[in-house]
Structures are given as C-alpha cells and as structure tokens.
Amino acid sequence: MSFKITVLGSNSALPTSNGFPSAHVVNIHEHFFLVDCGEGTQIQLRKHKFNFNRIDSIFISHLHGDHFFGIFGLISTLSLLGRLKDLHIYSHENLKNIIFSVIDFHTINYKIIFHNLNYNNSEIIFENKSISIKSFPLKHRIETCGFLFSEKEKLKKIKKESIQKYQLGVIDILKIKAGMDFCNENGEIIPNSELTEMPVKPCSYAYCSDTEYFEPIAEEIKNVDLLYHEATFEASGKDLAKKTGHSTTIDAATIAKKAEAGKLIIGHFSTRYKNYDKLVAEARTIFPETYHANTDSVFEI
Amino acid sequence: MSFKITVLGSNSALPTSNGFPSAHVVNIHEHFFLVDCGEGTQIQLRKHKFNFNRIDSIFISHLHGDHFFGIFGLISTLSLLGRLKDLHIYSHENLKNIIFSVIDFHTINYKIIFHNLNYNNSEIIFENKSISIKSFPLKHRIETCGFLFSEKEKLKKIKKESIQKYQLGVIDILKIKAGMDFCNENGEIIPNSELTEMPVKPCSYAYCSDTEYFEPIAEEIKNVDLLYHEATFEASGKDLAKKTGHSTTIDAATIAKKAEAGKLIIGHFSTRYKNYDKLVAEARTIFPETYHANTDSVFEI
Numbered sequence: 365m366s367f368k369i370t371v372l373g374s375n376s377a378l379p380t381s382n383g384f385p386s387a388h389v390v391n392i393h394e395h396f397f398l399v400d401c402g403e404g405t406q407i408q409l410r411k412h413k414f415n416f417n418r419i420d421s422i423f424i425s426h427l428h429g430d431h432f433f434g435i436f437g438l439i440s441t442l443s444l445l446g447r448l449k450d451l452h453i454y455s456h457e458n459l460k461n462i463i464f465s466v467i468d469f470h471t472i473n474y475k476i477i478f479h480n481l482n483y484n485n486s487e488i489i490f491e492n493k494s495i496s497i498k499s500f501p502l503k504h505r506i507e508t509c510g511f512l513f514s515e516k517e518k519l520k521k522i523k524k525e526s527i528q529k530y531q532l533g534v535i536d537i538l539k540i541k542a543g544m545d546f547c548n549e550n551g552e553i554i555p556n557s558e559l560t561e562m563p564v565k566p567c568s569y570a571y572c573s574d575t576e577y578f579e580p581i582a583e584e585i586k587n588v589d590l591l592y593h594e595a596t597f598e599a600s601g602k603d604l605a606k607k608t609g610h611s612t613t614i615d616a617a618t619i620a621k622k623a624e625a626g627k628l629i630i631g632h633f634s635t636r637y638k639n640y641d642k643l644v645a646e647a648r649t650i651f652p653e654t655y656h657a658n659t660d661s662v663f664e665i
Numbered sequence: 666m667s668f669k670i671t672v673l674g675s676n677s678a679l680p681t682s683n684g685f686p687s688a689h690v691v692n693i694h695e696h697f698f699l700v701d702c703g704e705g706t707q708i709q710l711r712k713h714k715f716n717f718n719r720i721d722s723i724f725i726s727h728l729h730g731d732h733f734f735g736i737f738g739l740i741s742t743l744s745l746l747g748r749l750k751d752l753h754i755y756s757h758e759n760l761k762n763i764i765f766s767v768i769d770f771h772t773i774n775y776k777i778i779f780h781n782l783n784y785n786n787s788e789i790i791f792e793n794k795s796i797s798i799k800s801f802p803l804k805h806r807i808e809t810c811g812f813l814f815s816e817k818e819k820l821k822k823i824k825k826e827s828i829q830k831y832q833l834g835v836i837d838i839l840k841i842k843a844g845m846d847f848c849n850e851n852g853e854i855i856p857n858s859e860l861t862e863m864p865v866k867p868c869s870y871a872y873c874s875d876t877e878y879f880e881p882i883a884e885e886i887k888n889v890d891l892l893y894h895e896a897t898f899e900a901s902g903k904d905l906a907k908k909t910g911h912s913t914t915i916d917a918a919t920i921a922k923k924a925e926a927g928k929l930i931i932g933h934f935s936t937r938y939k940n941y942d943k944l945v946a947e948a949r950t951i952f953p954e955t956y957h958a959n960t961d962s963v964f965e966i
Contacts, residue, residue, distance in 0.1 A: 377741070377742070377745055378742060378745055378746070379707040379708045379710075379711045379738070379742060380708075380711060381708065381711045381712035384708070385738075403704055403705060403707070403708070403734075403735065403737075403738040404704060404705045404708060406680040406704070407680045407681075407682065407685070407704070407705060409680075410680045410681055410682045411682035429737060429738055429741045429767075429768070430738075433704075433734075433737050433738045433741075433767075434704065436704075436730060436734050436737075437680070437686075437704040437730055437731075437734045440678070440730045440734075441678070441679060441680060444678055444679055445679070461766070462766055462767055465762070465763055465766030465767065466730075466734075466763055466766065466767060467730070
C-alpha cells in the first residue's frame with residue numbers, strides 16, 4: 365500500500381533549463397491522479413515510467429498556462445496510445461472549449477468527461493471506497509482551487525492470533541472489522557477491542573498552487589500529512605506576492621503550522637531566486653518540517 | 666558570420682524521456698528563426714541559452730500538435746519577459762484562432778502578425794538584404810509546408826592589395842563590389858576580375874517535416890547545403906509511411922540525392938525504433954552524407 369507524490373514539475377511561469385512547470389502525480393495504492401498539467405508533463409510522465417493509461421483523472425487548479433499547457437499534448441498522446449476508456453478532467457468550465465479549439469475531437473478515440481470546479485465552497489469531487497478528493501477555493505488573480513486527497517478511515521485490523529483462537533470465519537471477520545463484538549459457541553461475548561488492533565491512520569495530501577496567503581485553507585486541510593503550498597517569493601517579496609496573488613515562504617509555512625500539517629513541501633519559486641536552500645530555510649523558521657518540492661522529487665507518506 | 670542549425674527537438678508525435686518534439690533554431694549571421702514549436706520548445710530554448718527576444722519569426726510547418734503545442738507557452742513567456750516588438754508567425758491561417766482561444770490576447774503586450782502559408786505553390790515569405798526564406802508544399806495528411814532558408818548571393822570581395830595599389834575610396838569599392846571595372850586617374854581601365862575575388866558561396870538550409878516521398882521537393886531545394894528531411898520509418902515500413910503520410914529513410918535519402926544536397930540530417934523517427942544507427946545506415950546506402958538530427962545536436966554550414 366503506497367501513498368506517493370511525484371513532482372513532475374513545480375516551476376513558476378518562466379521556463380528554466382532544469383525544471384518543468386506545475387504537475388504532480390498522486391499515487392494512492394496504485395490509483396494515479398494527475399494534478400495540474402504544465403507544458404512538458406507528458407515528457408516527465410515518460411521519464412518517470414508512468415503508464416499513461418493508468419491516469420483516469422486530471423485536476424487543473426486554474427487556467428494560467430504554466431498549470432495546463434501540457435494538456436493538449438497529453439490528450440493527443442493518450443489517443444495515439446489507443447486509449448478507449450473515459451478520461452475525467454476537473455477544471456474551470458472554460459477548459460472544455462479551449463481544448464476543443466486546439467484539438468479536433470474527431471481525432472480523439474475516447475470520451476473526455478468534464479467536471480466543473482466550485483470556486484466558492486469546498487466540495488467532494490471524487491470518491492471511491494478508499495479515497496476521497498475535495499476541492500477548495502484558493503485566492504489568486506483568477507478562480508483557483510486547491511485539492512485534498514484523503515484515504516478514507518480504514519477498517520480495524522483483526523489480530524492474527526484471534527482468528528486461530530476463536531476459529532473465526534469470513535463473516536465473523538467482516539463483522540468484527542466493522543466494530544462488532546464476537547459471540548462464541550458457548551454464548552460468551554468477546555469484546556471487539558480484544559480481537560482487533562486500531563487501523564493504520566488514513567493519509568492525506570493537499571495541493572495549494574497558486575494562491576496568496578489565505579487563512580481558510582488551513583481549516584480545509586486540517587491535520588493533512590503532506591502539504592504542497594506554493595512559495596513564489598522570499599519573505600522580503602511580501603508586497604509583490606500580495607500584488608501578484610502569490611505566497612511567500614512565510615505564508616506557506618504559516619498555513620502549514622495553522623493546519624497542523626505533518627510535512628510541508630514548497631515550490632513554484634520565482635526564477636529570480638537561484639538559492640533554493642535560502643527559501644526552504646526561511647520557511648523552516650516557522651515550520652521546521654519544510655522541504656523543496658523540486659522537479660523530479662518524490663515524497664512518500 | 667555563421668549559419669547554424671540547433672535541433673531543439675525532432676521526436677515524432679509520441680513523447681520520449683530523452684527527446685523533444687519538432688523545433689529547430691536557424692541562426693543566420695545572428696538572425697534567429699524558429700521552425701516548428703513542439704511542446705517544451707521554450708525549455709529547450711532556455712537550455713541552449715538562446716535570447717528569447719532575438720526570435721522575431723516563427724515558422725509552423727503544419728497544425729499537428731507535435732509541431733506547434735509549444736507555441737502557447739512561448740507566446741506567454743515572451744510577454745512575461747517584457748517583449749514589446751512584433752512577433753511574426755508564418756503558419757496555416759487556423760493557428761491565429763487557436764492561439765487566441767488558448768491565450769487571452771489582453772495579456773500579451775506585443776503584437777503578433779500572422780502570415781498565412783501557401784500550400785499550393787512555393788513562395789518567398791521573408792526577405793531582407795542578406796537572407797531569403799521560401800515556403801514550398803510538402804505532402805502530408807494535412808496541409809504542410811517545408812521551408813528553405815537561403816543566404817543571398819554575396820557581393821564580390823575586393824582584394825586587399827588592390828585598395829592600396831589603386832588608392833580606392835569608399836565609392837570606388839562599392840562600385841567594384843557591384844561588378845564594375847575601375848578607371849584610374851590616367852584613364853587606364855583596370856578590369857573587375859583583377860581587383861576582386863569571387864564571393865563565398867551563399868549557404869542554404871531546407872526543413873522538410875512532415876511529408877511522404879514527394880519528388881517536387883527535390884527541385885524546390887536544388888543544391889541545398891543542409892537538408893533536414895523527416896524519416897519516420899525504416900525502409901521496411903514503406904506501406905505504413907505511405908498510409909500515414911510520412912517518409913522512410915530511403916525516401917529522405919532519395920530526395921537528398923535528387924536535390925544534390927550537401928548533407929542530409931534525418932529525424933522524426935517513430936518511437937518503435939530504438940536503434941537510430943540502423944536508420945542512418947539505411948539512408949547512407951543512398952546518400953552517404955547522412956546524419957541523425959538528434960535533440961540537442963547542432964549543425965554548422
């Protein structure tokens with residue numbers, strides 16, 4: 365069982381020779397979700413040996429080019445690779461028309477299902493039996509959403525020795541996992557707590573790019589295990605951050621602290637900065653567990 | 666004085682981890698022309714340390730994604746970098762609407778001037794005092810043009826010793842360079858051939874991607890110094906090449922031979938091939954001066 369984030373890119377808008385713009389792959393137990401899709405995402409997916417056909421859902425935070433200009437190439441490639449199953453895109457409603465202005469939909473063999481994001485309130489946008497994904501508003505120059513990927517509460521684990529001791533059958537095990545006590549053939553009640561261990565704590569990952577300092581985020585992602593929060597500017601760039609709808613290192617770290625996050629990863633650094641260590645060090649003055657979400661870095665929860 | 670081709674990418678449509686889709690920079694005496702603009706072109710321009718602001722003209726051969734999906738990011742970046750001067754785009758007429766479906770033109774500080782290509786006949790599409798650029802039809806699944814970049818005939822060079830011997834002034838020199846004889850103060854006629862050396866032969870580069878085998882190309886690019894011709898398939902892929910509107914190694918080499926080209930560079934190889942040496946070797950059976958136009962390779966004429 366894995367919960368792994370691969371940073372395909374976390375550059376800000378201007379290109380560099382050694383990084384790519386925003387795109388993260390979230391792998392939750394071999395379910396692969398793509399978050400943002402900057403230019404070159406498909407090249408990065410290939411480099412990291414992801415199976416393109418395993419990606420069924422793409423989440424686009426907002427319609428600035430460095431967060432979605434890779435979607436045209438990826439959509440075309442999926443078709444060239446013979447994809448037939450549906451692709452789900454969660455984004456601003458305008459993206460649909462943009463995509464079909466660029467790509468002739470007759471050349472696409474599969475169906476794209478568009479889901480419009482809600483920029484006013486948080487909303488569960490995806491759910492299966494083990495994972496839920498919530499979108500929530502960020503504060504940027506244009507409508508922008510963050511995403512929280514959460515494992516659902518897991519069932520209790522049966523202690524191995526209980527199975528043998530009480531000769532538990534499949535149905536007994538399911539009932540006990542669901543929290544029930546066990547009644548043996550003598551009518552004796554064995555309390556659930558004696559038969560089980562607490563389940564592993566569910567894990568979560570939040571993606572917040574692009575946004576200025578926006579306190580409601582902390583509440584939306586409370587107790588998140590891993591938080592990616594943009595930090596376009598150093599603390600000294602506070603005014604420019606506010607003006608451009610971005611965050612400083614201190615803003616990102618403050619959100620992580622208020623959210624009581626487990627770990628913070630920061631990126632989307634302005635190309636004016638060459639020394640990323642300084643940016644990370646600044647954030648660590650507020651939130652010590654801060655790391656650089658560099659292109660090609662991988663974080664496991 | 667330089668005439669240099671930098672291959673930013675020459676992949677075919679499917680992405681690879683170690684190459685980029687089509688984009689070449691043609692540097693003729695520090696005039697920079699971009700030919701095709703596949704996804705990731707701006708990253709490659711940065712890697713090769715090109716000054717983005719020196720690119721004033723972009724030539725798009727056809728509207729398949731692997732030849733133009735990088736233009737959105739590049740146009741946006743030029744604006745972020747503060748460009749104010751015009752950008753010229755030579756392409757299919759549909760590209761204008763596509764670009765402005767993706768990019769809000771209010772966010773672009775400079776003017777884009779669109780030039781529609783002629784897909785029926787060759788045409789001079791750019792000219793200044795030392796360079797001319799011609800488009801000519803290729804044969805592909807959709808309307809596609811090749812481009813021929815040529816230096817103009819240079820003026821004759823004055824022999825250094827003539828200047829001193831006959832005390833030539835600036836006006837005399839200009840007249841002699843233009844081919845006139847010189848009449849000295851004694852009325853004596855010094856023939857032009859005695860005063861001058863033949864100019865250096867003008868150089869030329871042709872870009873032909875994508876196209877099936879199309880013999881008229883050879884006439885359009887007769888005696889070209891350097892020819893880039895796509896070679897998507899091995900010789901054994903002849904039928905598939907015809908079906909998909911592409912060329913084989915043998916097709917590319919045959920065009921180079923008929924055109925009496927100086928050197929052939931091939932690329933746009935299908936991702937089914939891992940051994941590029943074999944593709945080059947095949948072409949060399951017809952045209953020995955064949956090389957691989959690999960991503961990041963540079964060719965000087």
